[in-house]
Amino acid sequence: MARVLLNIPRGVRPGEVITIRTLIQHRMETGYRPGPDGEVLPRDIIRRFTATYDGAEIFAADLSPAIAANPFLAFTLVATVTGPLVLRWQGDNGFDQTETREITVAP
Amino acid sequence: MRPAPALLLLAPLCLSAAAQERRSGFQDMARETQALQQDDTANPGMLWVLEGEALWNRPAVPGGQSCAGCHGNAEATMRGAAARYPAWDAASGAPIDLAGRIMQCREARQAAPPLPRESADLLALSAYVAHQSRGAPISPPEDPRLSAAREQGRALYAERRGQLDLSCAQCHDDNAGRRLAGSTIPQGHPTGYPLYRLEWQSLGSLQRRLRGCMTGVRAEPYAYGAPEYVAIELYLAQRAAGMAVETPAVRP
Numbered sequence: 001m002a003r004v005l006l007n008i009p010r011g012v013r014p015g016e017v018i019t020i021r022t023l024i025q026h027r028m029e030t031g032y033r034p035g036p037d038g039e040v041l042p043r044d045i046i047r048r049f050t051a052t053y054d055g056a057e058i059f060a061a062d063l064s065p066a067i068a069a070n071p072f073l074a075f076t077l078v079a080t081v082t083g084p085l086v087l088r089w090q091g092d093n094g095f096d097q098t099e100t101r102e103i104t105v106a107p
Numbered sequence: 108m109r110p111a112p113a114l115l116l117l118a119p120l121c122l123s124a125a126a127q128e129r130r131s132g133f134q135d136m137a138r139e140t141q142a143l144q145q146d147d148t149a150n151p152g153m154l155w156v157l158e159g160e161a162l163w164n165r166p167a168v169p170g171g172q173s174c175a176g177c178h179g180n181a182e183a184t185m186r187g188a189a190a191r192y193p194a195w196d197a198a199s200g201a202p203i204d205l206a207g208r209i210m211q212c213r214e215a216r217q218a219a220p221p222l223p224r225e226s227a228d229l230l231a232l233s234a235y236v237a238h239q240s241r242g243a244p245i246s247p248p249e250d251p252r253l254s255a256a257r258e259q260g261r262a263l264y265a266e267r268r269g270q271l272d273l274s275c276a277q278c279h280d281d282n283a284g285r286r287l288a289g290s291t292i293p294q295g296h297p298t299g300y301p302l303y304r305l306e307w308q309s310l311g312s313l314q315r316r317l318r319g320c321m322t323g324v325r326a327e328p329y330a331y332g333a334p335e336y337v338a339i340e341l342y343l344a345q346r347a348a349g350m351a352v353e354t355p356a357v358r359p
Contacts, residue, residue: 001155003157007148025154028308070151 002026004099005100006087009066012079020051021074024089026098030065046091049073053103063091079105131350132293137282140267140305144357150302152234152355155310156236159235162228167219174232177216178350182241187246189237190352193341202256202337206233206312225329230310235355236303244351245298247344256334260342263335269326275339290359296347297340299356310355313340 007021024046031043043065051059057076081107088098119352133141147153155266163174163181178184189205196203196211203211206224209232213219222229247253264275278287286292300313307315314336329335 003154005148005150005153005157007146022152023149023151025151025158068305070154071289072149072151 002089002095004096004097006099006101008085008101008103010091012103014080014107016105017025017076018079018080018103019074019076020085020087021072023048023070023072025070026089026091027070027096028063028067028069032065044092044095045073046082046089048062048096049091050088050090051075051077052086052088053077054086063100079103081105129296129347129350130284130351131296131298131357133353133356135291135293136357136359140357140359144299144353150303150355150357152301152310152357155231155234155301155303158227158357159233159238161229162232163235166292167213167217171219171294172217174212176185181236184299185236185239185244187240189233189240189354190243190246191248193253193337193344194248195252197233198234199336202253202341204313204337204340205237205338206314207332209233209236225312225315230301230312234310234355235310237352240254240352241354242351244349245344245347247341249349253341255340256338257353259335260338260340263339264342269321269324271324273324275320295343296350297343298347298350299353299358302356304358313343 004025005023007019009018010016014042025078026046027081028046029041029044031040031045033041040096045065045067046063049059049061049063049071050057058077061073083103084100085103086098086100088096090096116117132206136144143149145343153354166173166176175181179181185302192205192208194208196208196298197259200209209229210224214221222232267274267277275295283292296343297313297316300316301310303310304316316329317336317339318331321328
């Protein structure tokens, strides 16, 4: 399991626009670099990130080899109801990690 | 109003000119990189701190002792510890840096296989322990047994080396604050190690940074863990005494 840092606001009011910030530990090997033996290192990157809020996909990103190690992704959403925010990173070599956090909306 | 003239007289005595002008590399970074370091949910170094916390509480070998088994809660017991390193090690009769101490503790007391220098686990443990000293002033021990190595470090810092024939002092003392190509030359205070360097895309130790500078002037670097590095670390800690620990710092 890769380590993850998440910043999800608390004490959210209905209709408020909040920023979700995510950071995940991943080496993001490009597939273009030669290793110490001169052979090209196989690509190992995160390919796709998706965020699902209360069952609906609200944000997704396709990641490419040019993206730095330990990718940082931030996006905004309109907090409407109390519900789970499911964050999922999928990548090469079967990399698949899901983190779930509850967004609590109270007037 | 009477104390004012006395204070004015005392102020120049308290702080030497050099001490007043000391700057952490943090102050010379772009605003965006500073923001990255200051936000614990955006600072990539915190990923290693989290990993280190897990390693601290887990037995080093199955059925063995964990770091927490002896040292307890690191947030209390390790507060300020990293700020006092490198320190004197009675067992080997030589100065030892923080990573060296963790390696030694692991081998001698936890009976676990040694962690190589610059391995992910050693960096994570060093970052976790050093993170407990964040904000504490760097306080090199006044142990007289350290002075020989510290003097060696001072000499190595001033010694020209490599095909470019440059010493550390020529950049980091004589030309600090000026630019080397696109980047500002920092004063070289080791305030935030191990730190996350954007160029490395990873956490790295002060020894890795020193090796980078040595290959940069086309000198042959010492092997990881060499006593020369510990000597330079001792001198740098003395030079940065009183500056706040920032671990895990972020640098460009």
